Amino acid sequence: MSIVVEGTIPSRPRYGKLTLREGSGHLMVADGEGAEAILELVARAGGAAPGVLAHTHIIYMPGPTGTDMSARLQSLGADAFFRANDYATAQPRLKKVFADAKMGLQIYLTGTEGLIGQAQRDAMEAGLPHTAVQTEFRGSSVRRVQCVHCKGITENVRTDPFQCSHCGLNLFVRDHYSRRHAAFQGVNIDAEDPGQVPPAVERFK
Amino acid sequence: MSVGAPKIAVTVAEVVEVNELIKRFRFVRTGGGVMPTFSGGSHIVVDMDDHGTRRLNPYSLMSDPADPSSYMISVRRDDQGRGGSLYMHRHVTPGLQMQIGHPVNLFPLDLRGRKHLLVAGGIGITPFIAQMAQLAARGERFELHYAARTRSLGAYMDDLQARYGDRVHLYLDDQGQTLDLKTLLAGQPFGTHLYVCGPKPMLNWVLSTAKAMGWPDGAVHSEEFLAPPVGKPFAVELATSGKTITVDGNQSLLEAIEKAGVDAPYLCRGGACGQCETDVLQCDGHLEHNDHWLTPEQKASNRKIMPCVSRFHGQKLVLDR
Numbered sequence: 001m002s003i004v005v006e007g008t009i010p011s012r013p014r015y016g017k018l019t020l021r022e023g024s025g026h027l028m029v030a031d032g033e034g035a036e037a038i039l040e041l042v043a044r045a046g047g048a049a050p051g052v053l054a055h056t057h058i059i060y061m062p063g064p065t066g067t068d069m070s071a072r073l074q075s076l077g078a079d080a081f082f083r084a085n086d087y088a089t090a091q092p093r094l095k096k097v098f099a100d101a102k103m104g105l106q107i108y109l110t111g112t113e114g115l116i117g118q119a120q121r122d123a124m125e126a127g128l129p130h131t132a133v134q135t136e137f138r139g140s141s142v143r144r145v146q147c148v149h150c151k152g153i154t155e156n157v158r159t160d161p162f163q164c165s166h167c168g169l170n171l172f173v174r175d176h177y178s179r180r181h182a183a184f185q186g187v188n189i190d191a192e193d194p195g196q197v198p199p200a201v202e203r204f205k
Numbered sequence: 206m207s208v209g210a211p212k213i214a215v216t217v218a219e220v221v222e223v224n225e226l227i228k229r230f231r232f233v234r235t236g237g238g239v240m241p242t243f244s245g246g247s248h249i250v251v252d253m254d255d256h257g258t259r260r261l262n263p264y265s266l267m268s269d270p271a272d273p274s275s276y277m278i279s280v281r282r283d284d285q286g287r288g289g290s291l292y293m294h295r296h297v298t299p300g301l302q303m304q305i306g307h308p309v310n311l312f313p314l315d316l317r318g319r320k321h322l323l324v325a326g327g328i329g330i331t332p333f334i335a336q337m338a339q340l341a342a343r344g345e346r347f348e349l350h351y352a353a354r355t356r357s358l359g360a361y362m363d364d365l366q367a368r369y370g371d372r373v374h375l376y377l378d379d380q381g382q383t384l385d386l387k388t389l390l391a392g393q394p395f396g397t398h399l400y401v402c403g404p405k406p407m408l409n410w411v412l413s414t415a416k417a418m419g420w421p422d423g424a425v426h427s428e429e430f431l432a433p434p435v436g437k438p439f440a441v442e443l444a445t446s447g448k449t450i451t452v453d454g455n456q457s458l459l460e461a462i463e464k465a466g467v468d469a470p471y472l473c474r475g476g477a478c479g480q481c482e483t484d485v486l487q488c489d490g491h492l493e494h495n496d497h498w499l500t501p502e503q504k505a506s507n508r509k510i511m512p513c514v515s516r517f518h519g520q521k522l523v524l525d526r
Binding site: 021022023024098099100101102103104105106124126127128129130131132 | 315317318319320390391392393394395396397398417418419420421422423424
């Protein structure tokens with residue numbers, strides 16, 4: 001599973017591969033196939049895994065295509081495991097973890113871009129530099145897009161162009177990304193020639 | 206800001222002996238008017254005419270950033286130094302007219318942080334005095350941990366304690382008081398940013414401890430100005446300007462280039478900012494890199510030099526300048 005980042009603009013997020021880092025504890029947030037990245041990370045820890053898991057908090061939610069690996073993640077036996085239905089229901093818990101945590105807590109985000117971006121945004125709002133979280137992309141490439149006209153956000157966008165779920169404009173999906181909104185930017189594609197909308201192509205799966 | 210950049214003409218309004226090693230200087234604009242706005246952590250380069258020798262030293266601004274009527278700096282006398290601090294202590298008196306550069310901030314606060322933890326050693330307190338004024342005015346959460354050899358050498362300890370109360374924590378070496386850094390760092394709320402300014406061993410101790418405890422690089426900020434080290438004289442060829450010059454033992458490469466009338470870029474003159482980075486066209490010998498700017502790979506490549514603090518020994522050095 002991969003996403004194309006070549007030939008694009010600097011604002012488009014890039015993702016790495018999770019590695020365990022020294023710290024006072026570990027917070028792992030994942031959706032869908034991101035569970036696999038956590039399972040692999042723990043497997044790579046080998047004999048050190050039980051010690052790591054004793055200080056690990058996992059927050060997990062199914063992915064946008066329905067992948068739900070909560071049973072396997074829960075069986076890791078981390079210090080805390082929390083399953084949410086989606087990011088909106090996971091967010092209050094995540095914010096509480098940030099509010100109670102001390103510096104030294106290591107943050108690992110993995111799964112779709114929407115999950116990674118929103119958790120990174122919430123860590124930034126808690127005062128952490130955006131460079132301080134580790135990320136690994138897994139699973140669906142559907143995008144979270146902000147309409148630059150009405151500012152409404154449409155989740156799980158699959159086609160380009162698509163119709164804004166708030167104001168109904170036909171939007172071209174740019175690689176231009178906002179860390180603060182945790183969303184790609186969608187721009188009206190038929191502003192000058194209303195009705196001249198190219199056919200929608202399924203770019204994100 | 207390079208040699209040709211505009212300077213601010215100032216008059217020394219006040220000189221105060223803070224303790225046996227430190228003097229404070231207040232500058233106002235010659236002819237009146239306000240100073241440019243600055244942010245806490247900024248420094249200025251003071252232009253000194255030391256009996257025919259030009260000295261350009263960086264000093265952190267310690268005055269309140271909200272007060273544009275004057276700038277204040279504190280200078281610690283270094284009897285073994287190259288002479289800039291001795292000139293400031295011996296010859297700069299109220300009424301003297303001088304030139305200073307515009308403020309530059311290489312050590313800014315990251316105001317996205319939820320809390321600001323400031324760690325100072327000795328004269329490294331100065332940028333924090335301006336930063337704390339800024340933080341207090343904004344109602345931000347901060348804490349100062351300030352170490353000095355003795356109470357009398359701990360400049361501004363009384364003032365700061367009076368102003369900020371229990372947000373100020375003092376450590377005196379001669380009283381055997383030491384900062385329990387690990388406990389301090391372990392207890393900081395998520396979203397805290399750490400700032401450190403002081404002598405090199407302290408800087409290394411704080412930075413390496415924070416790293417080992419899992420603090421991310423982006424939340425840890427430090428500043429250290431290096432004085433150009435003295436060394437042996439060496440010759441250097443300036444390819445662009447077609448000059449061959451000699452750098453004296455107590456002169457920096459940048460100073461020698463400037464003295465030859467060649468305009469070279471600079472900002473901090475202390476190996477921190479990167480502005481004076483210069484391409485090395487030929488190096489038949491050894492570059493003595495003393496800066497904090499170039500990466501270890503760049504230093505090993507023999508293709509770049511920071512002429513503000515770095516030197517050379519060997520047969521031939523040609524610079525693209």
